[in-house]
Amino acid sequence: MFENLQDRLGSILNGLTGRGALSEADVSAALREVRRALLEADVALEVVRSFTDKVREKAVGASVLKSIKPGQMVVKIVHDELVEMLGSEGVSIDLHAPAPVVIMMVGLQGSGKTTTTGKIAKRLTDREKKKVLMASLDTRRPAAQEQLRQLGVQTSIDTLPVIAGQSPTDIAARAVQAAKLGGHDVVILDTAGRTHIDEPLMMEMADIKKKANPHEILLVADSLTGQDAVNLARNFDERVGITGLVLTRMDGDGRGGAALSMRAVTGKPIKLIGTGERMGELDEFHPRRIADRILGMGDIVSLVEKAAENIDAEKARAMAEKMAKGKFDLNDLADQLAQMKKMGGMGGIMGLMPGMAGMKDKMASAGLNDKMFDRQIAIISSMTKAERANPDMLKHSRKKRIAAGSGTDAAEINKLLKMHRGMADMMKAMGGKGKGGIMKQMMGGLAGKMGLGGMGGMGGMPDLANMDPKQLEALQKQAEAAGLTKPGAMPGLGGLPGGLPGLGAGKLPGLGGLPGLPGFPKKK
Numbered sequence: 001m002f003e004n005l006q007d008r009l010g011s012i013l014n015g016l017t018g019r020g021a022l023s024e025a026d027v028s029a030a031l032r033e034v035r036r037a038l039l040e041a042d043v044a045l046e047v048v049r050s051f052t053d054k055v056r057e058k059a060v061g062a063s064v065l066k067s068i069k070p071g072q073m074v075v076k077i078v079h080d081e082l083v084e085m086l087g088s089e090g091v092s093i094d095l096h097a098p099a100p101v102v103i104m105m106v107g108l109q110g111s112g113k114t115t116t117t118g119k120i121a122k123r124l125t126d127r128e129k130k131k132v133l134m135a136s137l138d139t140r141r142p143a144a145q146e147q148l149r150q151l152g153v154q155t156s157i158d159t160l161p162v163i164a165g166q167s168p169t170d171i172a173a174r175a176v177q178a179a180k181l182g183g184h185d186v187v188i189l190d191t192a193g194r195t196h197i198d199e200p201l202m203m204e205m206a207d208i209k210k211k212a213n214p215h216e217i218l219l220v221a222d223s224l225t226g227q228d229a230v231n232l233a234r235n236f237d238e239r240v241g242i243t244g245l246v247l248t249r250m251d252g253d254g255r256g257g258a259a260l261s262m263r264a265v266t267g268k269p270i271k272l273i274g275t276g277e278r279m280g281e282l283d284e285f286h287p288r289r290i291a292d293r294i295l296g297m298g299d300i301v302s303l304v305e306k307a308a309e310n311i312d313a314e315k316a317r318a319m320a321e322k323m324a325k326g327k328f329d330l331n332d333l334a335d336q337l338a339q340m341k342k343m344g345g346m347g348g349i350m351g352l353m354p355g356m357a358g359m360k361d362k363m364a365s366a367g368l369n370d371k372m373f374d375r376q377i378a379i380i381s382s383m384t385k386a387e388r389a390n391p392d393m394l395k396h397s398r399k400k401r402i403a404a405g406s407g408t409d410a411a412e413i414n415k416l417l418k419m420h421r422g423m424a425d426m427m428k429a430m431g432g433k434g435k436g437g438i439m440k441q442m443m444g445g446l447a448g449k450m451g452l453g454g455m456g457g458m459g460g461m462p463d464l465a466n467m468d469p470k471q472l473e474a475l476q477k478q479a480e481a482a483g484l485t486k487p488g489a490m491p492g493l494g495g496l497p498g499g500l501p502g503l504g505a506g507k508l509p510g511l512g513g514l515p516g517l518p519g520f521p522k523k524k
Contacts, residue, residue, distance in 0.1 A: 005256055006294050008037035013078065013295070017071035027059045027074065034078065042226040042257025047085065047264045055081050079295055085260060086287035091244065091269035093120070095128065097215040100179035100187045104214035105246075106205055106236055109193035112248035113220045114144065116274060117190040118151035119282040120218075120246075125157055130185040135160035135175035137168040137208065138192040148190055155279055158182065168192065168204055172212040189214065197232065202239045209240060216243050218271065221258065223247040229258035233266045242266070247285075248274035259290070326428035330388040333420050334380040337373045376416050378406040391417055 012033045016022065031052050038048045058077045095101050103120070105113045114136070121132040134152055136159075138144035145162045152159035160175045172189055179187040189212060194201045209217070219242045221229055236242055245266070247259055250273040263270050270285040319332060380388060382405035387394055394402075394417065399410050 005037060005041040008040070009034065009078070009295060012037065013071075013075045016074050017069070022070040022074070024060050027056070030074070031056055031059070038257075038260070041260070044227060044230045044257070044261040044265065047230075047261050050264070051081055051085055054084075075295065079291055082260075082291040082294060083287050085264050086285075086290055087263050087269045088287060090284055090286040090288075091271055092284055093124070093216060093218075093271055094243070095124075095130070095186065095215075100133070100176065100184045101216070102176060102212050102214040103186060103188045103216045103218065104208065104212065105188065105190050105218055105220055106240060106242065107193055107220035108197070108222075108232065109141070109195050111193065111220045111222045112274060113193060114138075114147050114151070114190050115277075116220050116246055116248060116272075116282070117148065117188050118155055118157070119274065119279055120272070121152075121157045121186075121188055122155045122279050123282055124186055125155070131158075131183065133158045133160060133175065133179045133182060133184040133187045134190065135171060135178075135187065136162075136190045137171050138190060139166070139168060139171075140192050144190075144192070151279075158184065169207045169211045172208045176212055197235050202235075205236075205240045217241060218244050218246050219268075220246045220248060221262065223250050223256070223258045223273075224252050225258050227257070227261075230261045230265045233262045233268075237266045237268065242268055244269050244271040246270075246272045246274070251275045251281075256294075323427050328420075328424040328427040330380050330383065330391055330420060333423065334377055334388075337377050341370065341373055375406070375408055375412060379408055379413055379416055382406040391420060 012030055016026065016030055034055070035048055035052045038051065039045070043051075055074075055077055058081075059074050093103065105117050107113050117134055121134050124130040124132050134148055134157060136145040136148040149159045149162070151157075160171070160178055163171075163174075166174070168191065175187050175189060178184075189208065191205060191208060192201075217240060219233060219236050221232060223229075225232065233242075233245065245262055245268055247262075247270055250259070259270065259273075262268075270287075273283050273285050275281045275283055315335060319335070322328065322332065379402060382402045383394075387398065387402075394413070396410075399413050402413055403409050
């Protein structure tokens, strides 16, 4: 979503950090470029003006121009203002009200209200252990109520039975009553939308609000809307009074201006973002993490959370035991590739890695993309059990059969086997005896640099799998302060997620090293 903005701001700010001293003219020239980059990203003009004025005010102060690293001070100021513009802290859905808590979904037609209703219901059911009832108030769009019923069946969540001929306000009242009788904790009202804002729509929203008395009114907006998103948010807020925003299609290739503008204009927090079509692809919005990603600083906390959600604990434990013995066969490699795909593939993981955002294009041009994963998984799937467990038995005739079965050629099979050998060598080194293996020594060194020597976990490192997001945020700040999360300043990691503190070791071995990337020990 923010890739173009990330590239533009990255090149502008890199130009500043490379200089020894900055003049006011340098700062002004850089801010002109920042202003242009934000306008090109579809951020509203009033928001851009306010942003650049605040940055200029702080950036031309004596403390910046005379500081030891003025360029880095300017980057910090831009980062802090981005966080401020997006809303200092992440705000989740507020359920602190007498049951059933009523959540009302509003927005234009086609913005993804019905799908988002299903996603929120699933999230509250799975994570908060709430009993949820969904009700469709959309009597105009053909099959809108049936769509929500199907989502209910798909996610095993209750939906309000449809009674033909009822008005939206009557359905809202019936939904609240049914939730009370059914012992539901939350009732989500999926209201109707239009292709544009009109008076009948706003009157209908106001009537439903009066009847159902919702605790949360969430405006669902398509993040690809662009400049018009600001008018949309302002109109709904003035007429209905929204409590938060949900942005859909954040995985698209839009320019991201809506996300930056809507929060700044309405003052209402962005609570959730839709990151894909599937029911589980809905994330909480964390302003600091998004700002980190926009400025190419990575997002280790989200990477760890994603790993914890997608990695099977039993498989992880079995993998850890095999790694400790220095064993790593092609079945393990296939598992690792599948887990990386689940976590968003190569691009998704690289986008969350500190200083790695710029690597994505280089990797794509070198052919290291998610299609390569699919081909490699196809090659492994075309092998017999014996071949997967013992790759040394793969001679020419077997390779020919596997190539025919997977739609590849012998050269690709050889590449896969070479990569596997490199990873197997690394696993042996990690599980080696001596001073506790490479991983333990590396973790211990990182712990010392971050002042965490006395903490538990691998080699003195804290166990990230058992830390809550606030502790992880604090750890990331410590890493920044120690200079570990700047591009190229992560000693001994070789640019690999497997080398992130606590990730490749024991608890989350599913991230143990990215295939085919620089940093693996060469085969002797």
